[in-house]
Amino acid sequence: MTTAPAVWRFDAIGTRWEIQTAAALPDEARDAASAVIERFDREWSRFRPDSFVSTLAGGSGEVTVPAPADTAAMLDAYAELSEATGGAVSPLVGAALAHRGYDAAYSLVDRGPLAATGDWRQRLSWDAGTLTLREPGIIDVGALGKGRLVDLVTSCLHRSDDGGIVVDAGGDVSVRGVTERIGLEHPYDPSRAIGVWEVTDAALCASAVNRRAWGDGLHHVLDARTGQPVRTVAATWAVAPTAMRADAVATALFFAGGEALAARWGASWVRMATDGQVEWSPGCGAELFRAAR
Structure with a gap:
C-alpha cells in the first residue's frame, strides 16, 4: 500500500490476526x-465443546451433523491432498494429535503415536446437507x-474499489x-528471514x-499414517490464488507428493529442510537470501 494503511489487530482461533486496509473499517464490516x-470456529474447531466437530467426536458409533457451508470445498481439497501424499495428510489426524498431547485441553502429555487405520474417506462422508462420521474419530482441518x-x-471485507486489503x-x-x-521467517530464528516474496492478488501461507x-x-x-511428527522438513511457504490452496500446499510439502500437487494447482513454493538446505519450485518469484545446497 502506497499510503500508511489502517490496521485492525485481534486474536481469534488461537492466532494473531492483522488486517490492513486503505481506510479504517467501519464497525459493521468488523462485525x-x-x-x-x-461461525467457522463453531463449526470446525476441535478445541471447543459446542462445535460440530466435537459433536461428531463425541459419538460411539455413526454420527451425522448438518454439513457446514465449507464442507465440500475443504473435504474435496483434502481428498486431493491425501491422494497426492499417499495418505500422509488426513482430516482425521485429530485423534493422533490429541494422543500426542495436542488435545482440546492442551494437556501436552504425549501418549505415543496413534496411526490411522484404513481410508478416511470410508469413515467420513459428506453431501449437500450432511456430514457423517461412521466410527469414532476427531476431525482436524489444520x-x-x-x-x-x-x-x-478477505471475501467478506474486500471490494474492488476500496484500495486493497x-x-x-x-x-x-x-x-x-x-x-x-512478505518476509519468510527463519524457522530456527524468528528475528531472521531466509528471503522475501512479493505477492499481488494471491495468498502466501507458511508452515513450520x-x-x-x-x-x-x-x-x-x-504423518497420519504413523502418528509421528515430520523430521526432515523444517518450514514451507507456498503462494497460490487462494489461501486455502496455499495452506494445503504448504502442508503437502512436508511429504512426498507435495511438489506434484503444487504443480497441479499452479502454486509456487519454497521449502527448508531441517539440515538447512533450501529448495524452491521452478519459476518461483521469491527472493532468497541463501542458495540451496
Missing part, C-alpha cells in the same frame, strides 16, 4: 468479519482450514488489490515445525 470467524477462513474473511492470520496472508512484500511445538521434538505436522 461481519467477526461473525464469519465465529492442513488447510486457516487458509479457508482467511479467504472467507491484506489479511494476515498468523502467517497465512491474503493480498488483494495491492502488492505486499517451530510453531505449535511441545515435548521432545513434537509438533503439529504429523
